[in-house]
Amino acid sequence: MYAFIEGKISGINPAEVVIDCHGVGYDISISVNTYSRIKDLETCRLLTHLAVKEDAMVLYGFASEDERQLFRQLISVSGVGAGTARLILSSLTPEEVTEAIILGNVPVLQRVKGIGGKTAQRIIIDLKDKLGKGQGxxxxxxxxxxxxxxxxxxxxxxxxxxxxxxxxxxxxxxxxxxxxxxxxxxxxxxxxxx
Known part of the structure; x- marks a missing residue:
């Protein structure tokens, strides 16, 4: 629904940013990786993903297309919701996550709080082939x-x-x-x- 949001940063912390876009404040959930890339900026452009649940609509923002694509891949795995995917991308860089999946490195994924052995294995099984083919x-x-x-x-x-x-x-x-x-x-x- 929203491809990106661009505007002035009116509030930011490691979990969310409020972007003022022509007088409308968008509250966007972000990962620590995105936070580290935009924390010192006055204005920014975040690529977005709108997650619709029964009780809420949450807008997630990403500083890079790679991170957004990885987020979307992660939430396609059974048992991995948007919050868990954001936690994974906050604990590890997109490159580390992709590397762990391609190499089948379960312990790296298990370092993320709330990710057990079964979930880590499911992520690897579901995404290994998809990510292995991507962008060389x-x-x-x-x-x-x-x-x-x-x-x-x-x-x-x-x-x-x-x-x-x-x-x-x-x-x-x-x-x-x-x-x-x-x-x-x-x-x-x-x-x-x-």
Whole structure:
């Protein structure tokens, strides 16, 4: 119904923003990610999604199309409502959520308050194929993943560790922690295990 709302920010907190659009104040629910991108602005343009329930109509706002699309994908999963989807996008960046889903990383999704193992698995099963095809994410993820992995593997080999064992360890860390770790963090995690 509303594609976007653009106007002056008349009130903002990490959960919602009020945008004055030609004298009409729109109360829009936002994620922490969107808040961090618009908190210092005087005016903004938010892409929106209107959620209609039996007892309320809630307007959700997003600073980027990627975040809005991910929100819409998340609410398409049985058992994930708009509030839960916003909580997921407040706890993790859209990139971290997409990465966790594509890699099947249940523990990352379970870090979000209120997301249990079954819900995390349902999100992964329902969205893995849909998100894996989108916007070349696999290529981006793969190149970052491989570069960090190769650098960490090279460093561990120079330190005298068995290459095959180091590679298994790095793969395990990347699967559990995701690719948001820096090369240094990856090496430190590996050294604790090796």
């Amino acid at each position: 994410f696999r290529e981006i993820l793969g190149s970052t993943h491989n570069t960090k992995k190769e650098e960490a593997l090279s460093a561990l080999s120079m330190l005298g560790f068995n290459k095959a064992l180091a590679e298994k360890t790095i793969d395990k860390i990347l699967k559990e922690e995701g690719t948001s770790l820096t090369v240094e963090q990856l090496i430190k995690h590996a050294l604790r295990i090796l």
